[in-house]
Amino acid sequence: ADDAAINEKVEAEKKNFKGIEMAGKTMAVIGLGKIGVRVANAAVEHNMRVIGFDPFPVLDNIHDLSPQVKLVRSRKEALAEADFVSVHVPLNKKTTGLVSTEFLDAMADGALLFNYARGPVVDEDAVLAAIASGKLQGHITDFPSKKMIGHEKILITPHLGASTSESEDNCACMAVKELMAYLEYGNITHSVNFPNVESIPTVWVHSRLIMINHDKPGMIGLVTNILGKYDINIMSYTNESNGVVGYNIIDCEGPVSREVQQEIEENEGVIRTRVITFK
Known part of the structure; x- marks a missing residue:
């Protein structure tokens, strides 16, 4: 033609x-x-x-x-x-x-x-x-x-949004950034099996306690009661759940000892704890 x-x-x-x-x-x-x-x-x-x-x-x-x-x-x-x-x-x-x-x-x-x-x-x-x-x-x-x-x-339409070399580089940079946020602050972003949780500590926070637990009633009360027992003042508390796992970021005015961690971890429903010390 x-x-x-x-x-x-x-x-x-x-x-x-x-x-x-x-x-x-x-x-x-x-x-x-x-x-x-x-x-x-x-x-x-x-x-x-x-x-x-x-x-x-x-x-x-x-x-x-x-x-x-x-x-x-x-x-x-x-x-x-x-x-x-x-x-x-x-x-x-x-x-x-x-x-x-x-x-x-x-x-x-x-x-x-x-x-x-x-x-x-x-x-x-x-x-x-x-x-x-x-x-x-x-x-x-x-x-x-x-x-x-x-x-x-x-x-x-074709599924090829990530089919570029630049995209692979960007994914690697994003993974590093998210890993740093987790290591430094305990923040979780873009996880497939954990809820998104982000919190930036103030300059007055001494320790950040992370508690990961099965999503069931009574877990927040459990950890706050134990911290109160040891006279640890909570400055802020952030909790998110995806329906299966609960993720808690608890900023404390003073130190959180290994003894406190162990007492929390001994309870049914608690999967893991972690303490990040800023001072």
Whole structure:
């Protein structure tokens, strides 16, 4: 075919790619890690109204988030207003099947779903049912499956965001930074089996006690009672849980002895303790 025929065919086929503009519409970003924050910021730059939700936000990431992104306290609130929902969460026990029938029912009618997190985060049958009913306008993902390939309302793209030498270097630098934060302060970020917990000690903190425990009632009371028994003043207490493991950062005004650690560790439900001394 000559150039004129090619141009004629291109013009004729344009109608098959008619879409909608994202500018002026609302994007909900579920998960505000480094990728989620970049997606949210990019959506702001494309003149979108952006809503963000993350149950365990990492401070370093939130500091990079555009002030124009509206943060909400519940996933349901984010989903209800969005024309587009983009999911950016790690894959673990709590997020497997996160995008369920309940999740999709909370979305606005006719919204579009993006999954560039991990394949099992999405319940494929629930998504297919939502598309069939008209609840969901479409689904865009880079995780192909037999059920989704060929569906007229599902767009599958290559999963190759990390396929660069620069990305490998960035991952190595991030791992070093996170390891340093753990060694120096006991902070946990981007873990697949621990909750995100971050706390920067004040200059008056002498010792930081870390307690890792099974997520069960009474653990906070247990450790605070033992510290009180030894007249150790608690300056701040940070606790997070992922539903399986509890992680506690307890800043103390004075030293925490090995004797105190052992008494805490002898209790059922305590997995491990660690003391970081700053003075």
